[in-house]
Amino acid sequence: MHLERQGVPTATFVTHAFDRYARGLCRMQAMQTLPIVVIAHPIAARPIAQLQDKVRGVKSDLIQALTTGPTPPQS
């Protein structure tokens, strides 16, 4: 959020277990349209190949997040 407020495009990774939480916090911080990229939970202590697969699966979301203009604060 801090970077987006400074005009830097970002992609915030969360797992689906934290999706609602992340969007709720964005709403509370008036950043509802902050680009959030959701990957499947869990990720901790998983084999690297499995993590790479999860990230490949959201490649288009990631590209879209980083090539979209910065998120203006919402009211």
Place this chain on the structure above:
Amino acid sequence: MNERKKTTPIQFAVNDRLDDIFQFFEHCYEQGWTDGLPVYPPTEKAVNEMLRYTDREPDENIAVVPPKNGVATTRTIAINAIMAGCKPEYLPVIIAAVQAMVEPEYNLYGRQTTTHPGAHLLIVHGPIRHELQVNCKQNVFGEGTRANATMGRALRLILINIGGNKPGITDMATHGQPGKYSFCMGEDEEGSPWPAFHVERGLHASTSAVTMLCAESPHNINDQVSKTPEMYLGSAASTMATLGGNGLYRSALQGEQGLVITAESAQWLAEFGWTKPKIRDFLFLNARQTVGQLRNRGAWGKSPLPDFIDGKDDNARVPIVNKAENILVLVAGGHQRHMNALLTAGYSMSITKALTRKNGTPITSVRDFLL
């Protein structure tokens, strides 16, 4: 700039009948305004009575409470304190505690939203402990004392109702801990052979104050047998450097870890010439684990090691904080030689605030506001 949300108190009638009181609680629970336990109705009369114990205006902004960035006013703080069961005279403590929690070093946004089981420990210092009957002795973290039970609970309700704390929605604590209902203690200053905690932080002994520390559940350390301070505090060091604790993996960051010892133990240690600084130095040097033990477990690799630790040396001993001063030593509890470790997430600093009038003058009694 973050949006700041002013909370407008909602008014509705509660008749003086038990059934209505029960319905009031059911309504509050359904609205998500409680911690799950029954709450007192914050009637206009009760709120006005509590507001006598401050010289701040009822609608004065005291703090912006994350993650919702709700504005805590004197009145909304009082409403939550009454709901928690506080006596009116507890208000100055609650106001100072809220001010402490929103200091940037406390990192309340992170503490409110983390998976870590930190709860907000309210530590009360100075003469106010006696005036409000804050428990500093037996069962200091346990049940049975109204001031401890309700002041700690008031902070939780403020975090819920003003700060937007909601388990599973904004509060992602994996397990949480019972202290999230209420977590409050006083320091046993009279039983301690050493300067009180708030005096160490530059306040006068006669000044009443609060310290907020975001900590895990107290972890008991039972050492009835050790005959030397080194052995006794070695038991504490071992517990504080548990391999699953955050401190070992976060010690390059700004964080603190705490130890609570009884007056009985403190006086025994003092007989050997030990002071709080000496205890801190000992724990800093001994509450450690080797790099070899830590590598590839716990939170290894998520934060850098302190710059005085060689991460390539498996025998290098990693501390739980980055300097001895960041180990907090408090005296409280009943008899016997139990101690309690207050471990933290490792990236939050405790904050101490004097109880003052609006102009910053320390109060000598909560009754100062009634004069």
